[in-house]
Amino acid sequence: MPGRSLEPKALSSPRPGRGAEVTVARGKRAGCGRVTAPSHALYVKTKTSPARRGGHRVTIIGAGIAGARLAYQLRAAGARCEVTVIGEETHAPYNRVLLADVLAGRYAPEVVALPQAPGMRCGVRAVRIDRDARLVVCDDGSLLPYDTLVLATGSNPVLPPLRGLFAAGESELPEGVHAFRTMDDCLALASAARPGVRAVVVGGGLLGVSAARALAARGAQVVLAQQGEYVMERHLDATAAALVRSHLEALGVEVHLECRVRGLTAAQGAHVVELADGYRLDTDIVVLACGVRPRVGLAQAAGLQVARGIVVDDRLCTSDPHIRAIGDCAEHDGIVYGLAGAAIDQADLLARLLTGGPESGPQRGYAGTRALTRLTLPGPSAQSPLDIAAFGQPVPLAGDDVLRLSDATRGIYRKVVLRDDRLIGGILLGDLATIGTLARTWEDDEAIAPDSSPLHLLTHDGGSSS
Numbered sequence: 001m002p003g004r005s006l007e008p009k010a011l012s013s014p015r016p017g018r019g020a021e022v023t024v025a026r027g028k029r030a031g032c033g034r035v036t037a038p039s040h041a042l043y044v045k046t047k048t049s050p051a052r053r054g055g056h057r058v059t060i061i062g063a064g065i066a067g068a069r070l071a072y073q074l075r076a077a078g079a080r081c082e083v084t085v086i087g088e089e090t091h092a093p094y095n096r097v098l099l100a101d102v103l104a105g106r107y108a109p110e111v112v113a114l115p116q117a118p119g120m121r122c123g124v125r126a127v128r129i130d131r132d133a134r135l136v137v138c139d140d141g142s143l144l145p146y147d148t149l150v151l152a153t154g155s156n157p158v159l160p161p162l163r164g165l166f167a168a169g170e171s172e173l174p175e176g177v178h179a180f181r182t183m184d185d186c187l188a189l190a191s192a193a194r195p196g197v198r199a200v201v202v203g204g205g206l207l208g209v210s211a212a213r214a215l216a217a218r219g220a221q222v223v224l225a226q227q228g229e230y231v232m233e234r235h236l237d238a239t240a241a242a243l244v245r246s247h248l249e250a251l252g253v254e255v256h257l258e259c260r261v262r263g264l265t266a267a268q269g270a271h272v273v274e275l276a277d278g279y280r281l282d283t284d285i286v287v288l289a290c291g292v293r294p295r296v297g298l299a300q301a302a303g304l305q306v307a308r309g310i311v312v313d314d315r316l317c318t319s320d321p322h323i324r325a326i327g328d329c330a331e332h333d334g335i336v337y338g339l340a341g342a343a344i345d346q347a348d349l350l351a352r353l354l355t356g357g358p359e360s361g362p363q364r365g366y367a368g369t370r371a372l373t374r375l376t377l378p379g380p381s382a383q384s385p386l387d388i389a390a391f392g393q394p395v396p397l398a399g400d401d402v403l404r405l406s407d408a409t410r411g412i413y414r415k416v417v418l419r420d421d422r423l424i425g426g427i428l429l430g431d432l433a434t435i436g437t438l439a440r441t442w443e444d445d446e447a448i449a450p451d452s453s454p455l456h457l458l459t460h461d462g463g464s465s466s
């Protein structure tokens, strides 16, 4: 299977099939601007609603990548069920992966919109699940009945325990301090990030690096404060991270490593970021990019089994057989993926399970997702962009084999980690020519034939997907 692209085309709308209907649960907030019925109208079935004919009602909470994808796949499959999707964000569903490009000014917000199912409700939050009555209670007073409920509630940003982050009794972030998770976060940051504005990004993972390069593209003076020894620790090793750091520096980002932020103070409309070593950074904007946590509050309150995420089995069923969970909020086999590729895989599989596709039999189910994470850092004028692809475990354990190829002058680095005859991790940086072979071997978990040298993984492009 070739490496998956997370550009908008990857999430383009499958052609709608016949038979499925998306029914509107009307409420007082218009959300995406399509529904304006009064709040007392609770649940409206259309004339031809399958529910009237005893059809299955699928209610999806969360209109992010997973929820929107599931709704479209059900429609595309011509599912004879009545689908209702609610999403708390007021924007029409969009591809969250591309928010950094919106922040950088590369894409307008409408370019990253996901295709909408008719009647999808934005700006409505589910506040309670009544499992006995099989009803979802929404913040606009509407009640959504379900036969199958799908939780696709995604993640919340982790807000680090910084002294002074919240004023006493406040739960809102102070003015000038932003998370980077939603379109609203992105638009607020974009309007604050004028040329010359000072910005401190707290956290040097994929999210922090993406935010830092986007703010730099807007002309902000950016400091990236990373607590760990190198940037993107979850995806890269020290060598690759050093190349990324140089690239960020060439974009004008000042990178501080092993730098723990301890507190924040507001001073005359600006902020002072206090570091653990006593150093203080004056800034206008602070971006908190300290990871995410699965959003499990609704599931927990409803008494579903929750570990780090909402626990699901191979059929993406929670501890209640009428409730499924997909995407960032779900935990399968001890893993919370937090990746768009997994959200898409799970949504696609669940659509097949709910429509009686080939995977609906007892023998098939979700077996995990093996997706590459890809990122492109634009280059400063004289330099080309830096392409990054990473997957699995990039840092070997004792006994693993490591193959590396590096060209420091050209900023190229390739590495794979092998355990026995399997590829368990890798990094490509600067030149993704071998991505095709590598992605196929990784995503299909192919054994490396004993008579073939694994060096081909670093040198062969057996059909690039890039």
Ligand SMILES: Cc1cc2nc3c(=O)[nH]c(=O)nc-3n(C[C@H](O)[C@H](O)[C@H](O)COP(=O)(O)OP(=O)(O)OC[C@H]3O[C@@H](n4cnc5c(N)ncnc54)[C@H](O)[C@@H]3O)c2cc1C
Residues within 6 Å of the ligand: 006, 061, 062, 063, 064, 065, 066, 067, 086, 087, 088, 089, 096, 097, 098, 099, 100, 124, 125, 126, 127, 152, 153, 154, 155, 180, 181, 182, 207, 210, 295, 298, 326, 327, 328, 329, 338, 339, 340, 341, 343, 373, 374, 375
């Ligand atoms: C800036 C950024 C860059 C990223 N880059 C990458 C990348 O390069 N590669 C990658 O694989 N992943 C990336 N990710 C992660 C990826 O976006 C997520 O894995 C993906 O969005 C998960 O999809 P989801 O539908 O599960 O959750 P989400 O996209 O978070 O959607 C969940 C939705 O549910 C809504 N919701 C939650 N609770 C309720 C409720 N009670 N009622 C109604 N609605 C509710 C939320 O408001 C949200 O809109 C990135 C994320 C960000 C923020």
